[in-house]
Amino acid sequence: MKTALGAILITEEEIRSRIAEMGRQISRDYADHTVTLIGILKGSFVFLADLIRAISMDVPVEVDFMSVSSYGDATTTSGTIHIEKDLGIPVNGKDVIIVEDIVDTGLTLLHVYNILSGRGAGSLRVATLLEKPGNSKYEGAIDYVGFRIPSKFVVGFGLDYAQRYRNLPDIRVLDEI
Numbered sequence: 539m540k541t542a543l544g545a546i547l548i549t550e551e552e553i554r555s556r557i558a559e560m561g562r563q564i565s566r567d568y569a570d571h572t573v574t575l576i577g578i579l580k581g582s583f584v585f586l587a588d589l590i591r592a593i594s595m596d597v598p599v600e601v602d603f604m605s606v607s608s609y610g611d612a613t614t615t616s617g618t619i620h621i622e623k624d625l626g627i628p629v630n631g632k633d634v635i636i637v638e639d640i641v642d643t644g645l646t647l648l649h650v651y652n653i654l655s656g657r658g659a660g661s662l663r664v665a666t667l668l669e670k671p672g673n674s675k676y677e678g679a680i681d682y683v684g685f686r687i688p689s690k691f692v693v694g695f696g697l698d699y700a701q702r703y704r705n706l707p708d709i710r711v712l713d714e715i
């Protein structure tokens with residue numbers, strides 16, 4: 539498939555101000571708690587880096603990452619998920635927020651959610667920068683959503699197509715040409 543970088547869907551400035559709001563909301567919700575953010579690699583690393591700095595320094599924050607594969611280089615989701623890199627810290631009894639770049643079918647999220655709840659996380663919430671409609675597999679609540687976007691393939695701000703475009707400061711549509 540031939541692709542080309544398309545229009546800007548969400549600007550750098552819009553992302554910045556939305557993440558600041560999300561950080562304020564998390565700071566309110568977790569006042570007096572330690573919160574453990576689990577970033578799903580690789581896509582979430584840019585969002586997570588900004589999000590932790592938007593959380594009040596009065597809230598103790600722990601961070602770890604997990605890498606699961608679902609997409610490969612294609613733009614459709616396969617039904618299988620494989621843990622490529624596991625967490626380095628235990629989550630049992632902890633107040634965890636799963637941090638995703640984008641929830642599309644919800645399959646990745648469903649698997650990660652089940653893994654972390656199976657390990658005895660004390661509480662489990664979800665933050666995603668982007669959500670596409672038709673998130674059919676994961677039926678739980680997504681507690682913090684940055685932006686709801688149309689069903690288009692997007693790149694930038696950590697999101698890739700075949701490992702490219704993660705460095706774009708904004709979110710763009712990837713067009714088929």
Ligand code: IMP
Nearest residue numbers: 581615641642643644645646691692697
């Ligand atoms: P899901 O399992 O279908 O919800 O897909 C989740 C994962 O697929 C995300 O963490 C992304 O890595 C990838 N993904 C889904 N949609 C897009 C997109 O539009 N652009 C880039 N990656 C995407």
Ligand code: MG
Nearest residue numbers: 579580581639
């Ligand atoms: Mg991802």
